[in-house]
Amino acid sequence: MYGYKLAFSNKGFYFIILIFVLLFSIGIYFIKNNNNLNNKNDKLPIIREYNISNPLNNIKIFIEDIAEYGNRIPNVSIGYYKTLNYINNTINKYTNLYTIEYDTFIANTPIFGNLEMNNIIITFNPNKLNDSTLQNNSKNNNSKNRIILSCHYETKYFQDATFIGATDSLVPLGMILNFLIEFESIYNQTILNNIPNKDINDILKKEFQIVLFDGEEAFLNWSPTDSLYGSKHLTQKWKIENKLTNIEYLLLLDLIGTNDINFNNYYIHQLGKTNHLYQELVNIEINKFGKFKYFNPKISYSMMEDDHIPFLRNNVPIIHLISEPFPMVWHTLNDDLNHLDYNSINRIYLVIREFLLKQLLNN
Secondary structure: OHHHHHHHHHHHHHHHHHHHHHHHHHHHHHHHHHOHHHOOOOOOOOOOOOOOOOHHHHHHHHHHHHHOOOOOOOOOOHHHHHHHHHHHHHHHHHOOOEEEEEEEEEEEEOOOEEEEEEEEEEEEOHHHOOOHHHHHOOOOOOOOOEEEEEEEOOOOOOOOOOOOOHHHHHHHHHHHHHHHHHHHHHHHHHHHHHOOOOOHHHOEOOEEEEEEEOOOOOOOOOOOOOOOHHHHHHHHHHHHOOOOOOEEEEEEEEOOOOOOOOEEEEHHHHHOOOHHHHHHHHHHHHHHHOOOOOEEEEEEOOOOOOOOHHHHOOOOOEEEEEOOOOOOOOOOOOOOHHHOOHHHHHHHHHHHHHHHHHHHEOO
16 A cells, blocks of 8 residues: 555656646746836837827827826836837827937935936927928928927826826826827828928927926925926926027926816916916817816916926926816825716817917918
8 A cells, every 4th residue: 555655646746746847837938928027118019009080089098008007106117117118109100200309317216216217308300201392391490489298207106006197197198199199190281281382391380399207296295305306307407408498388287187177377377478378278168168167267376386397497488287176086096097087188188289289380
């Protein structure tokens, strides 16, 4: 009986070893194919196709895709690197006339110490056109003032939790990604409709630039040293390079996406003489939808700390589109996709879209 038991034990032992080897091999395969920790710059495919005729659906796709990455904490979360790649891939796949620049810097944070952060600067550059006919009809004129459309793209740090930051600031990011694609398409169509009657340089009223700020959120407690890392760095950089003086205004989007959004005509609009521009947004909403709902003409003396502050302190005119009061989900884990209202997103986007097209293009 002893010999029989020994033979049975050897078979069981070898069987267990075989199972272990198989499981180990499968584990190695999945690690090699899915472990983005080893390659933070791994390019991610964009699966769902962009449809120029359906802006709301495009915005929804952008929001849902990036939300799947989870936390977007600079140089800490894998979702942060995936988002960087997603933005880069989206622009490269669906546009031809933008240049992308990364303002990379090291920020000293209270929890994680020194972290690498990246402001993303996306500039509309008609000179990238390959059509020699269009090039010959264009004057090389860089003297125009520029309009900057902006938001932040990272998320606030919550210990041991996943914070999507749907309103803060995933929806603004989705809106901006869609607009930059849509704008190029409309610009190209405008050229085709006007050549050879117009110099294409005259079609673009202002230079157009997008800035996606990194490190807006505080890591511990909001303070002058723990907040606005990206906007403070870029402002100082551009001040040295003399690139602040020709900014006509910076349009900053934040806390957008729920059904309780309310923008006001903040006092900084009067200080920076952008009051009439905010009123134009109000008028567009009234003309398109019969009354104002989100763009309230009420003057507010509130001063919200946001990425516009370093620019405001350097006399850059600001249009600040941020909800007052803040959405109910602000800085809670409920700031997720389940609390978004796509009717409000669509309405706000269409108003901003019409406003910017009027500001940027001569039809």
